[in-house]
Amino acid sequence: MxxxxxxxxxxxxxxxxxxxxxxxxxxxxxxxxxxxxxxxxxxxxxxxxxxxxxxxxxxxxxxxxxxxxxxxxxxxxxxxxxxxxxxxxxxxxxLRRMNRVRAIDRAAMRTDVEAGVILHNLHEAVAAEGLRFPLTLGAKGSATIGGLVSTNAGGTQVLRFGPMRALVEGVEAVLPDGTVHDGLCGLKKDNRGYSIDQLLIGAEGTLGVITAARLKLVPAIHSRAVAWLGLSSTQAALETLYALQAQTDRVEGFEVLPDESLHAVLGHVSGTRSPLPGRHAWHALVEVVAENAEQESPTDLLARLLEALVAKGIVTDAVISSSEAQAEAFWRIRDSLSEAERATFGPATQHDISVPISDMPRFMSDAAEAIEAAFPGTHVSGFGHLGDGNIHFHVRAGERRSEDWLAREGPVVTEMVHDLVTAAGGSISAEHGIGVMKREELERLCPDRVRALRAIKAALDPTGLFNPGKLV
Amino acid sequence: MxxxxxxxxxxxxxxxxxxxxxxxxxxxxxxxxxxxxxxxxxxxxxxxxxxxxxxxxxxxxxxxxxxxxxxxxxxxxxxxxxxxxxxxxxxxxxLRRMNRVRAIDRAAMRTDVEAGVILHNLHEAVAAEGLRFPLTLGAKGSATIGGLVSTNAGGTQVLRFGPMRALVEGVEAVLPDGTVHDGLCGLKKDNRGYSIDQLLIGAEGTLGVITAARLKLVPAIHSRAVAWLGLSSTQAALETLYALQAQTDRVEGFEVLPDESLHAVLGHVSGTRSPLPGRHAWHALVEVVAENAEQESPTDLLARLLEALVAKGIVTDAVISSSEAQAEAFWRIRDSLSEAERATFGPATQHDISVPISDMPRFMSDAAEAIEAAFPGTHVSGFGHLGDGNIHFHVRAGERRSEDWLAREGPVVTEMVHDLVTAAGGSISAEHGIGVMKREELERLCPDRVRALRAIKAALDPTGLFNPGKLV
Incomplete structure (x- = not known):
């Protein structure tokens, strides 16, 4: 020291x-x-x-x-x-010692939470009040509210209620000049210039240290149903999603994966089995919920809507969970994907990218073709949040596999993926942020943007007090 | 020149x-x-x-x-x-020549609109597609989308869908360095640092010139009902609002006004008449809508909910519009308020303020008492968007009236109102912004905030190219 x-x-x-x-x-x-x-x-x-x-x-x-x-x-x-x-x-x-849920307002359906509260603990605290904080992700047992706000976190349930930005009503933070910005004051309308709250969301701790947030809550889930669909293509998956969303606003999850990823999970994770008989090029997991008993049950709703889509030939085959255990089993397949892919196929460069939702099916096939042509022997696999236009785009070493493949060829592969994403009007960071990892790539691909971000950083934190070396 | x-x-x-x-x-x-x-x-x-x-x-x-x-x-x-x-x-x-509605996406329920499109014209364009842009305000025949986004506009229908910020999915703007920021690219998830979109919303044209926006649309209204309530106090009005919101998410408007304001309208605007018999200290106008015929009709819903509130003694009396003409007549009273107040009571200092919603009833009575004690002969009148915690707080000259009262005493009265608002944790600009008018007051009351805003302004527009003299 x-x-x-x-x-x-x-x-x-x-x-x-x-x-x-x-x-x-x-x-x-x-x-x-x-x-x-x-x-x-x-x-x-x-x-x-x-x-x-x-x-x-x-x-x-x-x-x-x-x-x-x-x-x-x-x-x-x-x-x-x-x-x-x-x-x-x-x-x-x-911020881990700032771990109090300060207040839960049932009538206003919101909570004031300190930065160090672990996401899973917040889920439990609001559930005890008959409410729900909808955002969730794999790291929920460790990730804290301050970090989730600072990175505008996403996850598997963004489809209906949006990412963190859509759930934050206000932010309390200490700014680099030592003043406390109090955005928890409960003003629904406040037009006193640039929104400091919005500037801090997704700023990765570079402009202020978030100490607490006021978060929106939604009604608790009364019941849910999860369906597993067999599909011929990602385009069919997207049409399915649009058709479901046109009929109901209760679709909470829509994840896609290719057949080989499913089989990687089946081969790697004991106790898993294929939800559908036969093979399908693509699979989708759909979750629908109800908030009360008056609504048509999620099972009935899914059955009715999927029957029509199967009849139209958009969905090839479908099965709806018949129990909470089966719903969990379907989700377990999705949640085991990254691990099973790594174990089964070896090293892969991974990319958290987004493009406009309607362009995603074409992007997935065009980009895969281009990458596999440029790096013969590699194999592209995309899976994840199709409904958000956000895919985890993995390029496996395949036949090029070697001890040092990731270190040697990974960066070049990643550059090409990012070039393709940028050409498609997309983002090289859909939900994980920039941090250290993507700083150089962001500057290479979006120099104007980085110049603006740096100017803001220098204006608010001229001495570089907060999170040096990240984002800008 | x-x-x-x-x-x-x-x-x-x-x-x-x-x-x-x-x-x-x-x-x-x-x-x-x-x-x-x-x-x-x-x-x-x-x-x-x-x-x-x-x-x-x-x-x-x-x-x-x-x-x-x-x-x-x-x-x-x-x-x-x-x-x-x-x-x-x-x-x-x-920006008035940039007046194209570029696209309306019915499936995704959104529209890309250029900055110069007049709000009323946007309403008509999306109505032709069976959809609705919910934000509306008195100046809708002149106000343009660019200005509405740049000022994070509010209005009388903020209660359900929020102010402009909640309705903007992306912003296209030219930044001071001449680059075009394209936030219309349709990415639902994008975590590449500070949100430029959010920084431009409410920036009053000081950081960039907005050329277009992507806006959320909502289903068209199938039917609506407007109720006029007689109430004993603003606290009763707030309890009524909370009780209604706990039962339905279809409350789109909730405006309050004191009895004397109603009578100012009745005396000043020909063809208006009191919706209820007898006198009530306070009145509220409530609008409830339905998006389709399957929902309980707004009239039935309001009748059911208001009956219970009258039975509990929270609402003193209520009448529900029996026709669209009557609904319009109720709204006409509300919309004529400012004009009738001015004509009836003469000069008044006007303040567009917000405090936390639950504190508003107490603030309204405490602040009125303090002002009337400090300036004997004046009379305070508050009316407007109680459900948003946003009241138009007018201090009438009353017995102090003179030719030059506004110029002479207005600024001192305004200072005191702003001091009271700030002490209550509120905002001196709930929906109108800062512009030229409130710049000095903002600096007096929120010097830390102004320092941060100025730093951002200097960072992005170092030569003061855009909208000099406004906000910062």
Whole structure:
């Protein structure tokens, strides 16, 4: 620890108390590496205030002393967004002790939640009040609200209620100048210039440290049904989704996967079995819910709508879950995909991309063809949130597989995927953000945009106090 | 016209054509004054490109020559947001020729609209497709989409679908560096850093010139019913609103007014009559809609819910419109309020303020008491969008009335109102924005916020090219 960092740590200890500092290297260690083990940083202390005034105090001190801070929640970033720089110049500012659900307002259907609350815990807290926070994702047992807001998180249930941005009514944050921005004041209408709330959502902790958020809640689920569909193509899948959405607003999930991915799961994950007999080029998982007993049951609704789509030849075959256990079994196949793909097919470059929804089927086939032609022997696999125009686009090494394929050829493959996405008017980061991983690619492909982002960053955080090296 | 402005005008004429410039003072005149006649500016030309590339070209030229531009749509700002500076240093950039509804996507329920499209025309265009754009306001016959997005406009129908920000899916704009930001690309998920779209919404044309927007549409109204309620207090009005919202999500309007305001309308506007017999301290207008014939009819729904509220003593008396003509008659009372108040009670300082919704009843009575005590003889009147926590808070001169009351005492009264609002955690601009009118007050009351806004402005528009003198 350099003397300046030591001064900061001493000040924080004396003003807030022993518990506000972790300096034991063994305790710090797990927080220096991102959760996929790709980025390793150094930080000689973790500061962990437990209230907004304490966060403001830590930030004011860090600012005076010129010590950069890396805000961290559950450390579940997929792009190295919460890993400290490897030169040890920054300390980690953990929000994990700010873990209170401050209030749940049943009438207004919203909750005020501190940044360190783990998503799964929020789900349980609002469920106890008969309500639901709809956003969910694989890392829900670790990911915290502050990080989810800071990255405008997505997940498997974005279709109906949108990503985090659509669920945030206000943000409380400490800005680089040490002031507290209070966006939880409950104003439905406020036109006092640029929205600081909106600027902080998705800013990856580079403009302010989010300490709490006011989040929308929705009615609890009364019942749900999950259908598994066999389809001839992604175009058929998209037509199916549009047809369902035209008839009901209760479609909460729509995920697609190719046949070989299904079979990778069946081969790799014990206890799984194919939901449908026979083979289909593509599969889709559809979830429909009801909020009360007066609504047509999800099972009846799905049966009615899917019957018509099978009759029209848009859906080849379909089965609807007959129990909650079967619904879970269908979702388990989807949730095991990444792991099964990796185990079955070996290394692959992975891309979290989006294009306009209606263009996705054509993009998937055209881009796959182009990549496989440019890198003979590779194989492209796309799966995921078709209904959001967001596919996880994997390029497997295939016949080119070697010990160092990912390191050697991965970056070139990724560049080409990103070029194709950009040419299609898409985004090289649909839900994971930019972090460390995509910073150079963003600058290469969107230089105008990066210039604007950098100008904003320099304006609000001129000394680079927050999350150095990320995003901009 | 100074030589630099003349060069810009000549260049625009030669590159885009004669129609792109208005230089006749008589034609310019109406656009130099805001629509309430409070601010007068000077500008020796109006530039009016008709496409996004033309806007980009005009802005690139203006930037090279250092001529500031005042973006203007329908010029309906309530705060002088579109009036040029009075030193003649800027030219007006009118977006009115960009008046195409580019596309209406019925399946996706959205539309791409150019900045110069007048709100009323958009309503008609989407109605022809069986859809509806829900935002509406008094100036709908003049206000344009670019201005409505740039000011995050509100209005009388915000309750259900939110203000403009909630209805914008993407923004196309020319930034000060001359680049075109294309937020209409149709990406549902895009996490490439700070949201430029969100930064431009409500920025009052100071960060970019909006050329088009992608807007959400909702189903057309199949039927509606409007009820007029007599109430004992604003607290009773709020309880009524909460009770209705707990039972249905189809409440689209909820406006309150005091008895004397109703009687001002009845006395001033011919053909109006009191919807209810007897006197009530407060009145509320409630609109409920249905999107299809399968839903319980709005009349039945309102009758059922209001009957219960009358039985509980929350609502004193109520009448439901028995025809569309009667529904219109109820709304006409509401829409005539400002005019009738002015004609009946003379000058008043007017404040477009918001506080947390649940605090509004107490704020209205406490603030009225404080103002009337500080300025004996004045009388406070509040009316409007209670359901949004947004009231138009008028302080009438009353016994202090004199020729120059507004000019003499108005600013002091306004300061006190704004102090009370700020102390209550509210906003001094709920829906009208800051413009010229509230700039000094915003700086007085929210200096931290103004510092952040100025930093962003300086970062993105360092030479002050766009809308000089507004907001920051």
């Amino acid at each position: 350099n003397p300046t960092q030591q001064s900061l740590v001493d000040e924080v200890r004396s003003r807030i108390g022993e518990r506000a500092v972790i300096a034991d290297p063994a305790e710090i260690e797990p927080w220096l590496t991102d959760w996929r083990g790709r980025w390793h940083g150094r930080a000689s202390a973790i500061l962990q205030p437990s209230s907004t005034p304490q966060v403001a105090m830590v930030i004011a001190l860090a600012r005076q002393l010129g010590v950069p801070l890396v805000p961290q929640g559950g450390n579940t970033s997929m792009v190295g967004g919460a890993t400290p720089p490897d030169d040890g110049s920054a300390l980690i500012l953990s | 100074n030589p630099t402005q003349q060069s810009l005008v000549d260049e625009v004429r030669s590159r885009i054509g004669e129609r792109a410039v208005i230089a006749d003072p008589a034609e310019i005149e109406p656009w130099l004054t805001d629509w309430r006649g409070r601010w007068h500016g000077r500008a020796s030309a109006i530039l009016q490109p008709s496409s996004t590339p033309q806007v980009a070209m005009v802005i690139a030229l203006a930037r090279q020559l250092g001529v500031p531009l005042v973006p203007q749509g329908g010029n309906t700002s309530m705060v002088g947001g579109a009036t040029p500076p009075d030193d003649g240093s800027a030219l007006i950039l009118s």
